[in-house]
Amino acid sequence: MGASSLFTEDRSAEIVVASLGEDTEPRLKHVLGSLIRHLHAFIKDVELTNEEWEAAIAFLTETWQACTDVRQEFILLSDVLGVSMLVETINNRSLDMTTESTVLGPFHMVESPPRELGDLIALDGKGEPCLITGRVLDERGNPLPHAQVDVWQANSEGFYDVQQPETQPHRNLRGLFTADEHGEFWFRSIVPRYYPVPADGPVGRLLRATHRHPNRPAHVHLLVTAKGHRPLITHLFVKDSPYIESDVVFGVKESLVRDFAHVDDPVRADQLGFSNPFRAAHFDVILLSENGQETDR
Amino acid sequence: MGASSLFTEDRSAEIVVASLGEDTEPRLKHVLGSLIRHLHAFIKDVELTNEEWEAAIAFLTETWQACTDVRQEFILLSDVLGVSMLVETINNRSLDMTTESTVLGPFHMVESPPRELGDLIALDGKGEPCLITGRVLDERGNPLPHAQVDVWQANSEGFYDVQQPETQPHRNLRGLFTADEHGEFWFRSIVPRYYPVPADGPVGRLLRATHRHPNRPAHVHLLVTAKGHRPLITHLFVKDSPYIESDVVFGVKESLVRDFAHVDDPVRADQLGFSNPFRAAHFDVILLSENGQETDR
Numbered sequence: 001m002g003a004s005s006l007f008t009e010d011r012s013a014e015i016v017v018a019s020l021g022e023d024t025e026p027r028l029k030h031v032l033g034s035l036i037r038h039l040h041a042f043i044k045d046v047e048l049t050n051e052e053w054e055a056a057i058a059f060l061t062e063t064w065q066a067c068t069d070v071r072q073e074f075i076l077l078s079d080v081l082g083v084s085m086l087v088e089t090i091n092n093r094s095l096d097m098t099t100e101s102t103v104l105g106p107f108h109m110v111e112s113p114p115r116e117l118g119d120l121i122a123l124d125g126k127g128e129p130c131l132i133t134g135r136v137l138d139e140r141g142n143p144l145p146h147a148q149v150d151v152w153q154a155n156s157e158g159f160y161d162v163q164q165p166e167t168q169p170h171r172n173l174r175g176l177f178t179a180d181e182h183g184e185f186w187f188r189s190i191v192p193r194y195y196p197v198p199a200d201g202p203v204g205r206l207l208r209a210t211h212r213h214p215n216r217p218a219h220v221h222l223l224v225t226a227k228g229h230r231p232l233i234t235h236l237f238v239k240d241s242p243y244i245e246s247d248v249v250f251g252v253k254e255s256l257v258r259d260f261a262h263v264d265d266p267v268r269a270d271q272l273g274f275s276n277p278f279r280a281a282h283f284d285v286i287l288l289s290e291n292g293q294e295t296d297r
Numbered sequence: 298m299g300a301s302s303l304f305t306e307d308r309s310a311e312i313v314v315a316s317l318g319e320d321t322e323p324r325l326k327h328v329l330g331s332l333i334r335h336l337h338a339f340i341k342d343v344e345l346t347n348e349e350w351e352a353a354i355a356f357l358t359e360t361w362q363a364c365t366d367v368r369q370e371f372i373l374l375s376d377v378l379g380v381s382m383l384v385e386t387i388n389n390r391s392l393d394m395t396t397e398s399t400v401l402g403p404f405h406m407v408e409s410p411p412r413e414l415g416d417l418i419a420l421d422g423k424g425e426p427c428l429i430t431g432r433v434l435d436e437r438g439n440p441l442p443h444a445q446v447d448v449w450q451a452n453s454e455g456f457y458d459v460q461q462p463e464t465q466p467h468r469n470l471r472g473l474f475t476a477d478e479h480g481e482f483w484f485r486s487i488v489p490r491y492y493p494v495p496a497d498g499p500v501g502r503l504l505r506a507t508h509r510h511p512n513r514p515a516h517v518h519l520l521v522t523a524k525g526h527r528p529l530i531t532h533l534f535v536k537d538s539p540y541i542e543s544d545v546v547f548g549v550k551e552s553l554v555r556d557f558a559h560v561d562d563p564v565r566a567d568q569l570g571f572s573n574p575f576r577a578a579h580f581d582v583i584l585l586s587e588n589g590q591e592t593d594r
Binding site for chain 2: 006019020024025043046052061078084086088089093247254
């Protein structure tokens with residue numbers, strides 16, 4: 001009997017990795033091999049006890065029990081451990097020249113209705129009025145005419161329309177805009193509020209056990225696309241929002257935070273159909289060209 | 298705004314670990330901190346793609362969908378990744394003087410019926426007859442009188458009684474024995490067969506994708522207890538069993554493998570009520586004293 005193939009504490013990861021067949025698809029083998037090595041290293045580092053292993057299995061079991069058709073507790077777990085954000089970041093490195101990405105989140109579940117530039121997307125009129133303006137540019141600063149800007153956000157109470165189907169108008173605070181020939185876009189909305197991720201399941205218990213709050217700071221989601229450029233999923237964060245420095249899913253990047261300025265201008269407010277004063281934010285989005293200099297890392 | 302608290306690829310693990318509150322129970326903080334560091338290191342090592350992250354979430358989702366009251370796919374996943382065995386080994390280091398442990402497995406779900414030494418536990422008489430003998434000793438080689446030896450095993454087709462409630466007798470191939478005043482135990486059984494773990498779920502797909510077979514080599518489970526000594530969960534493995542060198546859950550340790558010798562002895566067979574020839578295996582079990590020299594590491 002070849003003892004070298006049998007389990008020992010010292011060689012545990014090596015032995016498990018060696019069990020992966022030669023004909024395994026190379027990338028799968030590479031990823032699984034690394035996962036096994038890191039998982040075993042973790043267990044050895046902390047000398048995980050049987051009771052802790054049982055608690056981990058119970059936690060995963062409760063995590064699946066919390067999942068439903070409209071709730072994905074595993075994604076939430078990935079989010080609060082910074083895993084989702086890390087994967088997003090690795091796969092969308094900006095090289096400091098293009099706009100940084102952040103997580104998609106679970107609320108882009110319905111199509112945004114096409115809107116005209118300048119439209120008001122706060123269909124119930126509730127909340128602090130806000131003008132959002134920006135440009136879509138390539139990495140050389142040239143405008144990208146007719147780029148598509150898909151936006152969605154929470155209301156002033158921190159809820160998306162799909163979370164309050166009874167009380168919010170259909171497709172409230174969502175819009176699909178087409179930038180003008182100068183790559184410019186603008187629309188009227190309200191200032192979103194921060195909100196908690198679902199904290200009534202096992203992930204919520206994990207947050208409480210580690211003395212973490214469950215909140216995401218206020219933000220507007222953007223999904224920006226233009227021909228010949230890589231689509232960008234990002235957020236525009238409200239600078240003075242609570243939790244801006246402690247987003248529970250680690251989504252905040254400094255480059256994505258903007259001042260939502262308080263504007264006191266009765267004439268402009270009247271033009272916009274806003275009460276005075278109102279808020280205003282500007283956010284330029286720089287996309288990576290698919291065939292440009294930046295596609296190579 | 299303190300940029301130092303915001304997410305960056307380089308500092309991702311550090312930032313997530315820093316989010317764990319100061320008042321977190323120290324061991325939880327230590328274990329979670331290590332888990333986060335290793336998880337992030339894994340993702341960076343392989344530069345996990347968005348598609349691979351989605352596949353991982355889908356895999357975990359399918360894993361929970363495969364779970365039922367009597368099937369724990371997460372434990373199976375832990376088993377085939379060598380995690381269960383590593384945790385078991387770390388928590389039961391034998392120091393080369395006591396009998397090594399291995400995994401408990403999922404089939405100790407019912408109580409073994411008390412039996413007299415020498416009893417036949419193969420209640421349906423099917424299979425190749427086998428005499429199993431052994432002694433329970435302390436680490437100095439002294440017998441442990443009246444130690445309890447709980448045994449359970451698969452039948453000659455590779456199934457436990459609980460898997461075949463219609464065709465196997467109630468509590469077939471299970472027994473709770475009390476060693477004699479010399480720490481000796483013996484009972485009559487049959488040679489178990491190797492068997493596959495459940496391979497019709499996501500873990501089975503993982504095994505197929507990595508060109509691994511789903512089988513465990515033939516073994517008899519033992520749970521041995523004696524006053525003043527640490528309980529031992531282990532297996533007695535059948536030396537010539539298929540898959541002895543490639544147990545899908547990595548449970549085999551060389552010290553636990555025994556020759557199930559072919560015995561051609563008509564007189565002895567007749568005494569045992571066996572047909573001739575029959576099989577015989579001997580397995581001495583050395584327990585760790587709870588207050589002895591070996592409890593300190």
